[in-house]
Amino acid sequence: MIRECTLEDISDGRTYGLNDMVKADTGNCEGCFKCCTGMGTSIVLDPYDVCQIKAALNKSFQELLDQGYIELNMVDGLILPNLKMNSKNRCSFLSDEGRCTIHQYRPGMCRIFPLGRVYDGRGFKYFLQNNQCVKDNRAKIKVKKWIDAKCLGTNQEFVNCWHYFIRDIGEKITGFKKNNRSENINDIAMFILNSFYIPDIASEKLDSDEHIKELYELLLNRIDKAKKIIEDTFA
Ligand code: SF4
Ligand code: SF4
Numbered sequence: 105m106i107r108e109c110t111l112e113d114i115s116d117g118r119t120y121g122l123n124d125m126v127k128a129d130t131g132n133c134e135g136c137f138k139c140c141t142g143m144g145t146s147i148v149l150d151p152y153d154v155c156q157i158k159a160a161l162n163k164s165f166q167e168l169l170d171q172g173y174i175e176l177n178m179v180d181g182l183i184l185p186n187l188k189m190n191s192k193n194r195c196s197f198l199s200d201e202g203r204c205t206i207h208q209y210r211p212g213m214c215r216i217f218p219l220g221r222v223y224d225g226r227g228f229k230y231f232l233q234n235n236q237c238v239k240d241n242r243a244k245i246k247v248k249k250w251i252d253a254k255c256l257g258t259n260q261e262f263v264n265c266w267h268y269f270i271r272d273i274g275e276k277i278t279g280f281k282k283n284n285r286s287e288n289i290n291d292i293a294m295f296i297l298n299s300f301y302i303p304d305i306a307s308e309k310l311d312s313d314e315h316i317k318e319l320y321e322l323l324l325n326r327i328d329k330a331k332k333i334i335e336d337t338f339a
Contacts, residue, residue, distance in 0.1 A: 111222060114220075114231075114233060114234055118231065119231050120231065120232070121229060122251075122256070123246060123248065125245065125247075126245065126247055127244050128218055128219055128232060128250045129244065129250060130237060130242055135202060136202075137202040138238050139214075139217055139218075140194060140195045140197075141195070143195065148179055148185070148213070149186060150266050152323060153211035154168075155319055156209045156306070157173070157174075158306070159308060165185075165304075169185075172190065173188060174187060180271075181277035181281075182270065182292070184296075185301060212253075216250070216251045218237035218242075223268075226264075227264060228264055228267065255320060265327050272331075276292070277289050280292075295330070300323070
């Protein structure tokens, strides 16, 4: 989800690269699960997040929806999935003991918290979110160690490509709204769901660097193809 605000409003005012040290290390969170509670619809999932959850649980996209793990909502003009809160207003993947049951396969936004991403035109950096994590004596840690992303180079390329792909479609949708082209908006939203979320793109658990890199490359390829299709179909 794209937030329109200044960096100073929501952070210590600094941006961090992969090799910078940042006060983000919560240790093992020591029984806290505050940031897995009451997040509403804010943990929006990208296609990599969904692929790894589907592969880890051996469930289809429809099963994740039907069984209450995820839900669909409008985000910046598109219909995208987000983690669903349960009746206790907790993430559906949180155990009764307050631990993440998909820790190894948790979404990118959970993985980087309390960091966020700030996009500057055609790239991105990380920032430390203010007043979000309740642990106040966090240790310093290198950003790349904290985010713990496998195949880091390809991970960064995918995160960047997906963000700008979605942002550019959002701008297209704004244009369609101005011209009352609601059919185009629905078609584009369904095209994104059908191209990136509903198909079972990864058939195996993403446990090895080889499988993870393959999936990132496949998704990057799909983004390139989708850009062309959108360009040709929704001029
Ligand atoms: S997926 Fe895991 S880390 Fe993310 S909100 Fe749910 S329980 Fe918390
Ligand atoms: S609020 Fe901070 S300490 Fe608590 S679970 Fe989230 S990251 Fe961990």
